[in-house]
Amino acid sequence: MFRHLFRLIWNRKRTNVLLLSEIFFSFVVLFGVATIFIGFGRNYVLPRGFAHEQVWRLNINAGQGEKMPRAQLDDVLRQVRALPGVQELTLTSGNTPFRFITMNGEFEAGKNKIDNVDRYDADDRYAATMGLQLVEGRWFQPSDDASTRRPAIISRNMREKLFGDAPRVVGQIIRESAGPGTENKTEFQVVGVTENVRPHGDFDGEAPSMWMRLQPHDTTRWEGAAVMVRVAPGQGAELQQKIVHTIAGVTRKWSTQVYALEADRLDKLKITVAPLAALAVVGLFLIVNVALGLFGVLWYNINQRRAEIGLRRALGASGPGISAQFLGEMLVLTSLGVTLGLLLAAQFPLLDAFDVAPRVYMFGMLAATGLIFLLTALCAWQPSRLAARIQPAVALREE
Template sequence: MLRHLFKLIWNRKRANLLLITEIFFSFVVLFGVGAMLLRFAQNYYSPRGFQTESVWRLTIAAKQGEKMPRPELDDVLRQVKALPGVRHVALTSGNLPFTFSTMNGFYHYKNRDSPITNNYDADDSYANTLGLHLREGRWFRASDDATKHRPVVITQDLREALFGQEPALGKIFTWGKANEKSPAPGPEDEYQVVGVVENVRTDTDFSPAAPSVWKRLIPYDTTHWETASVLVRVAPGQAGLLQEKIARTVAGVTRQWTTEVRTMEADRANMRKYTLTPIIGLALVGGFLILNVALGLFGVLWYNISQRRAEIGLRRALGATGPGISWQFLGEMSVVTTLGVLLGVLLAAQFPLLGAFGMPPMLYVSAIGLAALLVYLITAVCAWHPSRLAAGIHPAVALREE
């Protein structure tokens, strides 16, 4: 039977070549869209590495053209921490999670360079405030004041990139990539690892984990700040009343500072909406493609049946049953679909082999399976009704028309 189907397909090779080409390109586009959507879904359900519930973002800004002395800023933070309902307060850099602000760079250890890495400044309360999960070592503490090198905490993926299977705690790495033309790093560019935390996803709900490093902010330094970013962990159930108290507390120290209080969940929701726009667009493109492929296949199969009425009538006259005619058309379409899908699989298989786009190989395999399933489903649905029409053609009517 299969040999007969191949013979029928070969006899109509021009028309079938167009079908195979259409199925091939449909598979490739569905594979690409499916891989991206699966990647987004995998990221969405991956651990975030920190807690966003009951965490607020406090932005304090000095008057234009002025700066905030660090001792005065520390006094403000102590008063905010003393408010009922506030559990932890942490001073950090402006690139907070789920904001559009980023700071990144590269690091070097021996003969290894890190991938692009997010940089954060953080004080001793940051881990408790954001709920980071330690894997090795510890977070910053007061005894780090006397260390020669600036203490840092890194994520697990950065640990693997810089140190591999070696122990990471106590190791010293430097800022920047290895370059013979670059000057030797000074003490300010040397960092000592005191802890390792779980991987974090701070960009959006759909972004992958990014290598990250937290550098310790020195307490009570003489730095003057133009803008201070603060994370505040509050007790569950706190609402706008506490936000108002925090704003009043900051204003009570100095009337020349402005304050904004915003929940991290609100930042997360805002970033989610921003990120969902291209994802929805991608899904709509995939759906539009599926619709166009279905309509095209349905029209081509309908036309093929009208061109083969004499063949169908002759087969019916020789004793072929209606279901047999229907299964013949479905079988032909299955073989044509398989040829188009196989060509698509050969192309899609190159992506995991070449490591394109940095996705896990199993994600590509899943995308290949999903694209193949959709293509077979579309062709089966489109071939079902035309095959039923072919099965209903009466031999006498078909042969009389010829």
């Protein structure tokens, strides 16, 4: 059966090569689109790694040409923390979750390196405010004031990259990679490991992260400060006004804006969904065009082979047999096109392209393969039924 189908396909190779090319390129495009959507879907269901609900972001800025002494800033934060409805408060760097601000670095431990690490400044209350989950070691504490190296907390994926399967990493030294040949690299001492976090958005993956301790009561004079506040459920505009008035009561030269992290998340989500929606429209348009193209080619193919169909019917072939022949030819052609596409698609996980997990590529291949076979089967079904209805006398008379 298959040998006969291959012979029929080979006898019409000039016509079938165009159809084979269409199937191949359609598979490649569908594989790309499917991989993107599967990757985003996989990221969406991953744990966020922190609790952003009921957390507000405060942007405190000194007046024009002014700076805020750290001691005065600490006093302001103590007064805000004492307000009814405020559960916890932490001082951090400006790259708070869901914002379009990133601070990245490259770090090394021994011979291992990792780049594009999200780096954050954080005080001793950051974990309690943001709901980070420690899996090893501890968070920052006052005893770290005596540390000779700046204490740091790393995420689990950063731990795996730098230390592999080491049973314990607390106390290990991480150095900042400032370029080849650079001496006196900044060193950090690991005191804890957290679960992986996804701070950039709902569809972003787990980002290697590192939190570096803010030394309390230092002599730094800040131009602005980013503060995260965890509030009790049900708090709203009234508490926001109290926070703004409390900070203004210390010095009129400071300005404060209050934003909810949930609002930041939704703003980031709107910007992320727009290109995804456009990609979905392009993918749907591609599927429709592939279906129309296949249907048209098969319809034309049947009309060109009416004499062959009539002769086969005259020799005793049944209608279902004719229909099965056309479906079989189409599925064989689809198998050839998909096989070529799979050979190309398999290079992506082998080369670790675009830093995408191999499992995502595999699911993308399966989705593209299933969709192509479904399309070709549906498009071949109606033309094959028309071929089965052709009567031998009519087909031969036309010839």
